[in-house]
Amino acid sequence: MTILEPSSDSAPADVADAPATPAAPRPRPRGGKLLHLAERYALLLLLIVIVIFFSVYPDSAGTFPTTANVSVLLGNQAVIALLALAVIFPLVSGYFDFSLGAIAATSGVLSAGLMSRHGVSLTVAVVVSVLLGVLIGLVNGLLVTRLRMNSFVTTLGVATLLGGIIQWYTGGQTITNGVSTALIDFGSQQTLGLPRVVYVVIIAAAIAWFLLSHTPYGRSLYAIGSNPRSARLVGLGVERSVIIAFVIAGALSGVVGVLQLARAGSATADAGTNLLFPALAAAFLGATAVRPGFFNVMGTMIGVLFVAVSVSGLTLSGASAWASPVFNGAALLVAVGLSTYLGRRRGNTTS
Amino acid sequence: MTDALAVRGLCMRFAATVALDHVDLTVRAGSVHALLGGNGSGKSTAVKILAGVFPADDGTIEVKGESWGAEHYTARKGRDAGLRFVHQDLGVFDQLSIAENFALDAGYPTAPGARIRWAALRRRVAGLLATYEIDADPDAPLGSLRPAERTMVAIARALQDQEGDELILVLDEPTASLAQHESAILLEAVRRRADRGQTVVLVSHRMPEVLAVANDFTVLRDGRNAGTLRAASPTEDELIALMTGKELGRTMVATAAAGPVDGAGTREVLRVSGLAGGPLRGVDLSVGAGEIVGVAGLVGSGRTTLLKTLFGQHVPVAGSATLDGAPHASRSAARAVAKGVAYVPEDRGGEAAFADLTVRDNLSASVFGRYFKGWGMAYGRERQDARRLIDEHAVRVAGTEATFASMSGGNQQKVILARWLRRSPRLLLLDEPTQGVDVMSRAEIYRTIRDTASGGCAVVVASSDFVELAALCDRVVVLKDGRIARQISGADLTADLLTAAVQSSGDSGNEVASGEEKGNSA
Numbered sequence: 001m002t003i004l005e006p007s008s009d010s011a012p013a014d015v016a017d018a019p020a021t022p023a024a025p026r027p028r029p030r031g032g033k034l035l036h037l038a039e040r041y042a043l044l045l046l047l048i049v050i051v052i053f054f055s056v057y058p059d060s061a062g063t064f065p066t067t068a069n070v071s072v073l074l075g076n077q078a079v080i081a082l083l084a085l086a087v088i089f090p091l092v093s094g095y096f097d098f099s100l101g102a103i104a105a106t107s108g109v110l111s112a113g114l115m116s117r118h119g120v121s122l123t124v125a126v127v128v129s130v131l132l133g134v135l136i137g138l139v140n141g142l143l144v145t146r147l148r149m150n151s152f153v154t155t156l157g158v159a160t161l162l163g164g165i166i167q168w169y170t171g172g173q174t175i176t177n178g179v180s181t182a183l184i185d186f187g188s189q190q191t192l193g194l195p196r197v198v199y200v201v202i203i204a205a206a207i208a209w210f211l212l213s214h215t216p217y218g219r220s221l222y223a224i225g226s227n228p229r230s231a232r233l234v235g236l237g238v239e240r241s242v243i244i245a246f247v248i249a250g251a252l253s254g255v256v257g258v259l260q261l262a263r264a265g266s267a268t269a270d271a272g273t274n275l276l277f278p279a280l281a282a283a284f285l286g287a288t289a290v291r292p293g294f295f296n297v298m299g300t301m302i303g304v305l306f307v308a309v310s311v312s313g314l315t316l317s318g319a320s321a322w323a324s325p326v327f328n329g330a331a332l333l334v335a336v337g338l339s340t341y342l343g344r345r346r347g348n349t350t351s
Numbered sequence: 352m353t354d355a356l357a358v359r360g361l362c363m364r365f366a367a368t369v370a371l372d373h374v375d376l377t378v379r380a381g382s383v384h385a386l387l388g389g390n391g392s393g394k395s396t397a398v399k400i401l402a403g404v405f406p407a408d409d410g411t412i413e414v415k416g417e418s419w420g421a422e423h424y425t426a427r428k429g430r431d432a433g434l435r436f437v438h439q440d441l442g443v444f445d446q447l448s449i450a451e452n453f454a455l456d457a458g459y460p461t462a463p464g465a466r467i468r469w470a471a472l473r474r475r476v477a478g479l480l481a482t483y484e485i486d487a488d489p490d491a492p493l494g495s496l497r498p499a500e501r502t503m504v505a506i507a508r509a510l511q512d513q514e515g516d517e518l519i520l521v522l523d524e525p526t527a528s529l530a531q532h533e534s535a536i537l538l539e540a541v542r543r544r545a546d547r548g549q550t551v552v553l554v555s556h557r558m559p560e561v562l563a564v565a566n567d568f569t570v571l572r573d574g575r576n577a578g579t580l581r582a583a584s585p586t587e588d589e590l591i592a593l594m595t596g597k598e599l600g601r602t603m604v605a606t607a608a609a610g611p612v613d614g615a616g617t618r619e620v621l622r623v624s625g626l627a628g629g630p631l632r633g634v635d636l637s638v639g640a641g642e643i644v645g646v647a648g649l650v651g652s653g654r655t656t657l658l659k660t661l662f663g664q665h666v667p668v669a670g671s672a673t674l675d676g677a678p679h680a681s682r683s684a685a686r687a688v689a690k691g692v693a694y695v696p697e698d699r700g701g702e703a704a705f706a707d708l709t710v711r712d713n714l715s716a717s718v719f720g721r722y723f724k725g726w727g728m729a730y731g732r733e734r735q736d737a738r739r740l741i742d743e744h745a746v747r748v749a750g751t752e753a754t755f756a757s758m759s760g761g762n763q764q765k766v767i768l769a770r771w772l773r774r775s776p777r778l779l780l781l782d783e784p785t786q787g788v789d790v791m792s793r794a795e796i797y798r799t800i801r802d803t804a805s806g807g808c809a810v811v812v813a814s815s816d817f818v819e820l821a822a823l824c825d826r827v828v829v830l831k832d833g834r835i836a837r838q839i840s841g842a843d844l845t846a847d848l849l850t851a852a853v854q855s856s857g858d859s860g861n862e863v864a865s866g867e868e869k870g871n872s873a
Contacts, residue, residue, distance in 0.1 A: 214727035216719035223716055226705040233662075233702050234716045234770070235688030293707065 039342075043289035043299070047306045054313030063316045067193065075195035077308040079104075079260050082201050083279035084286070084304055085208045086252035088295040089245040091283060092212065094225040095144060095151040097246060100253040101276030102162035103133050107257025109166050109175065112267035116178025125180075130254035136162070137250020141243030163271030170269040179265060187262030197259055204252065209297040211248075221245060222294065278328050281307055284335035293342040307331055354413070355380040355519050355550045356434070361410035361421055363396055363574075365759065370396040371407070372574045378519070378567070379581075383541070383551045385561045387594060388571035397571070398523050398554055402436050403429055414519065433517055435509040439524040443505055445494030450476040452493050456508050483507040484540060498529050499536040506541070516548040523554045527650060538564050558587045558850065570594055591847060620809035621661070621679075621778055626670035629656040632833030633670065638778070638809040643800065645820040646813040647853050648830030654813035655697060657830070658780045661811075662694040663687040674778060688717070693771035697782040697813075699760070703767045706756040710748055710766055711737040713755045717770045740769045745795055761792025768796065772803055779803060781812045785819060797823050817849040829853055 055065040063069055083104060090097040107129040114125040140158060144151045186196055212218035220241050224231040232238045256275070261267050285306060286299030307328060314323045356378040363371040371393045378384040388394040400407045403426025410421040414432035443452050450469075453476045454460075460468045460475070476489040485503050487496060493504060502525055510518055522541070526534035534557070542564050545551050555561050561568075568580040570593040578593040621638040630653035638644045646654050659665050661672060663681030672679040674690060681687035687694070696702040705713050714737050715722065722729045737751040744765045748758050755763060764784065771779065784800065785793045800823065804810045814820050820827050826840040829852045837852050 210727065216723050216728075219712070219715070219719045219728070222708065223705050223712065226708050227701075229702045230705055231716070233664075233684050233694060233696060235683075235685040236716070236719075237685055 039292050040290055043285065043302050043306060047302060047309060050306070050309055050313060054309070054316070057313075057317060059317040060313055064313055069312065069316070071190065071193070071195055073308055073312050074198050075263065077304055078195065078197040078201045079256055079263060080275060080278045080282065080308075081301060081304040082204055082252060082259060083256045083275055084282040084300050085201075085204055085297065086249040086256065087276075087279050087283045088208070088212075088286070088297070088300055089221070089249045089252075090151070090242075091295045092218075092225050093221045093242050093245045094228065095242065095245070097140060097151065097155045097249055098276065099136065099140060099155040099158040099162065100249055100256075101272030101274075101279070102159035102166075103136050103250055103253035103272075104256040104260060104275055105270055105272030106136075106162045106166055107133050107254040108261045108267045109170055109257075109269070111258055112175040112179050112261055113169060115180055116175055119178075122180040122183055126258050129258055130251055133250040133252070133254025133257070134247055135250070137247040137253075138243065140250065141246030144246065145239040145242050159271065159273075166269050166271065170267075172269050174266050174268045176266040179261065179267075183258070183262045184265045187259070187265070197263065200255070200259060204255070205297055205301055212297060217241065217244070225294075277332065278304075278307060281328055281332035281335060284339055285331060287339040288335060288342060293339065303335070353380050354378065355415060356552065357411075357413040358397070358401070358421075359411045359413075361397065361400065361412075362408045363393075363400065364408055370574050371400075373410070373576075374571060374574065375576055375579075376569050377579075378550060378552055380550050381516070381545075381548045382566045383545045383553055383564050384567045384569065385565035386552060386554045386569050386571070387561065387590060388577075392571040392577075392594070393574040394554055394571050395523075396574075398436075398521065400424070401429060401434065401521065402426060402438075415517070433519055434521060435518050436521045436523065437502070437505045437509050437525060439527050441502060441505040443493055443501060443508075446492060448490050449480070449487055449493050449496075449504060450489040452504060453479065453489075453508050453511060457511055479507050479511055480504075484543070497533065499533040499540075502529070502537050503540055506544075510549075516550070519550045519552065520544075521552040521554070525553070526555060526557060526560060534560060558590060562587060562590075588847070591850075620675055621672065621811070623657075623661070623672045624670055626657070626660060626667050626672065627833070628660060628665055628667040628669070629653060630833050631656055631660070631667070634830070634833070634835055636828060636835060638811055640807045640809055641804050642826070643804050643810040643812060643824045645824035645827035646811060646830060647815075647817065647820055647827050647849055649853060650815070652830040653833055654815075654830060655782055658694060658782050658811065658813055661687070661778070662692060662780055688774075691774070691777035692780065693717075693774060693776035693778070694780040695764075695767055695771065695782060695784060697786060699763060699767065699787070704755055704763065707754060709752045710741070710746070710755055710758070711751040713766050714740055714751075714770050714773070717774055736773075740773060744769045744799065759789065759792075760787035761789045761796075764788050764796060765792060765799075768799060772799070775806075776808055779808050779810045781810065781814075783814055783816075784812060785814075785816070793819075817846040817853070820844075820849055821846045 051065075054060045057064075083100060086100050087097065110132060111125040111129040114120040114128060115122065120128075136158065140151075140155055143149045143154050189196055191199065212221065220231065220236045223234075223236060224238050224241055228238055260275070282303035283295055283300050285303030286297075286301070287293065287295045289299040289302055290296050291299065310331075311324045311327050314327065354377050356376070358374065358376040361371050361374040361376075363369070374393065374397060376384075376386065376397065386394050386397065399405060400421065401412070403424065406424060407421035412419050412421050412424045412429075414429060414434055417428075417432045419428060444455070447455070450472050454472055460471045462468050473489045480487055480489065483503055483506065485496075485500055485507065487500065487504075493501060496504065506520065506522070506525075510520060525541075526537060529537060538560055541551060541553075545564070553561065553565060562584070566582055568578075568583065568585065568590065570577045570579070570590065572594060618640045619637055620640050621636070623634055623636040626634040626636075630651060634653075634657060636644070636657075646657060648654050656665060660667050661679070663683045663686055666682065674692070679690065679692075681690065681692070684694070700706065705716065711734060715733055722733045734751050740746075741748060741751065746758070746762050746765045746769070748762055748766075755766065758766070764787075768784075779800075781800070785796055788796065800810060800812070812820065812824060821844050824844065826838060827844060827849060828835045829837040829839070829849070831837075831853075839848060839852060
């Protein structure tokens with residue numbers, strides 16, 4: 001008695017359905033629950049192991065587990081963590097946004113420029129810079145949805161364009177004068193033993209987590225990332241949701257620029273790619289944890305810490321300057337490989 | 352005559368379902384052998400095993416005297432032994448020239464330095480086109496050919512390295528996407544090849560065509576051999592009797608017996624007048640509350656377009672529709688959904704599934720907003736609802752958190768239906784609702800649809816399965832030339848009469864080929 005054959009008069013069988021994947025109801029392996037738990041928290045466990053290792057490893061034991069180091073580490077990573085949060089919104093909906101690093105750089109240069117060249121107040125400078133992020137995100141979203149342009153190439157183009165505009169605006173010079181001291185203080189001061197910028201990240205992460213996991217909007221975004229055509233046909237506003245994802249990412253990147261300015265005290269003429277790649281690495285690493293196979297906020301935060309702690313430990317153990325990019329690159333490759341593997345095992349791709 | 356292809360005791364299971372149960376297929380050299388069977392009979396599975404898409408569980412496959420255990424059989428072995436396939440999706444490149452289409456399969460003839468010898472390629476392809484009686488220039492783009500010729504090119508390409516008649520050609524639903532007169536041209540060409548000794552296995556569900564071309568027949572039903580006829584000329588009725596059989600017949604009767612409720616169709620829910628756009632040229636249709644109306648028609652007749660237009664995926668060029676008396680002209684799925692319309696598309700994997708998300712996510716996709724409580728999503732209640740829906744629809748799945756892709760086709764379809772029915776739609780649009788669904792789930796899905804209609808919902812079912820339409824619907828309209836050509840209901844509503852009504856049209860000269868229907872969704 002049976003079937004599993006597509007109606008003979010229709011289009012070619014769809015992939016998800018074809019009997020070519022006789023994997024149908026896969027029997028769960030014994031101890032599947034434990035394995036599942038291990039999979040979800042493997043990255044966190046690894047992070048803890050690395051922290052312990054560098055805390056006892058003779059070369060780094062003296063410097064690594066100190067409050068000073070922890071403070072520097074978290075402060076430096078705040079910018080990347082915030083950008084990683086921005087990155088996952090388009091990623092969840094199935095799009096890449098390579099312009100976010102450049103948006104951050106532009107926002108940093110713009111707020112510094114507004115304050116130093118035009119004597120604009122801190123508040124106005126920050127608001128204008130974040131609004132610029134919103135605007136660029138909106139443009140990205142419209143290009144990608146309404147004009148159906150490839151997100152990869154489109155955002156890369158926008159990033160290059162912004163890099164050029166930064167060069168023109170700064171004339172290749174670093175803007176150091178006239179940046180609000182209140183902002184620089186915020187970037188260097190601590191509250192309750194933690195750099196203040198870390199609190200910005202915690203608040204942003206909480207909001208992002210709420211949006212992605214606890215609102216119909218976030219649920220729709222995951223559905224769109226899973227299958228945009230199905231999402232449209234159950235009546236989800238696909239275009240609108242994707243545009244909003246790009247806008248949120250743009251706005252967050254705008255904040256990243258201001259935060260970066262606060263930390264550094266100056267804005268350099270730089271296209272922001274050095275920020276984007278660690279953020280992407282963290283997002284992909286995060287997709288192997290907590291909710292394996294999907295980009296998620298908690299995983300991303302663990303990913304940021306994992307990369308940061310490893311690099312910091314290596315540096316303090318006396319590794320050379322090249323250790324950091326090598327580790328970042330390797331982590332990104334391993335993370336992409338792992339999340340692809342997890343995705344395939346979950347059955348969303350055949351063969 | 353010797354046997355060119357002999358399949359014995361072929362068995363195949365997909366998880367809990369048996370797709371093939373000791374199926375035999377013996378094809379004599381130089382014959383045209385028709386492999387027949389309804390939806391779910393196992394004929395596609397058998398063809399896929401022969402094509403090496405996946406190995407069978409048990410049985411033997413013998414091609415030209417070479418024999419293998421079916422579990423060790425591969426696409427490569429079959430090809431080396433002389434099996435050639437032309438699938439429904441021809442796998443041709445419309446933008447490339449005919450010559451290049453041949454070369455991409457067999458390789459480009461090259462001179463030293465990997466230079467392509469275009470002249471040699473052109474000469475060879477011109478020779479092949481002459482042999483296969485295709486009147487075309489090798490340099491012409493393939494897309495410029497008429498549909499029957501495109502298929503012939505695919506056939507010639509599959510057989511291009513044949514010297515005598517040693518290859519076995521398997522045609523998998525070659526006419527499914529062709530209009531009637533195009534398939535006549537194609538089958539005539541196939542017939543002429545066969546007369547010269549070409550061995551052909553023809554998989555099809557179009558009875559009259561098969562009867563005109565085939566010498567031998569193997570009929571499958573529910574994964575078993577239902578009958579084999581050699582050098583016979585059976586009537587269409589005899590073959591249909593073999594295909595439908597008694598067992599399936601009984602299942603159908605049982606569901607049909609559930610019948611329409613009294614007074615069904617008294618209150619009009621949907622009225623469509625003069626709807627045109629795509630293949631539609633003025634469709635008039637009225638569907639009442641509690642009524643299940645079927646839409647029959649050939650591929651390309653506009654079945655899918657009609658449903659998609661009502662769901663806001665196509666903008667009609669003319670005509671109008673009303674829903675419960677109010678104008679219904681949704682420009683998007685979201686608006687159609689808001690008005691109480693539900694749509695289960697034909698392409699489940701591509702247009703309905705969130706394959707890597709959980710069953711719960713898939714069930715909730717139509718009602719995400721309901722679970723938002725200001726402080727977050729009410730996951731507890733969502734899980735509880737998902738469990739209830741899984742029970743109600745008899746979905747066999749590990750739990751609410753299992754992935755959608757982990758289920759069988761039948762259970763996936765139940766989840767998609769449940770997703771919509773939980774919204775209590777006014778109008779339910781179903782496109783091929785039991786495609787790739789096993790017999791048991793099929794009966795359950797029919798029951799669900801009937802119950803939904805009894806609750807006052809208007810249901811429109813588009814299907815290519817006439818047995819299904821006859822069993823499920825109160826009334827069936829036949830789409831032809833973009834209009835409703837016929838309406839069949841009551842005692843007349845049988846699979847045979849539907850087959851006749853849909854196929855009868857020798858005159859459907861302006862039938863459109865399949866591509867159109869799928870294409871441009873908004």
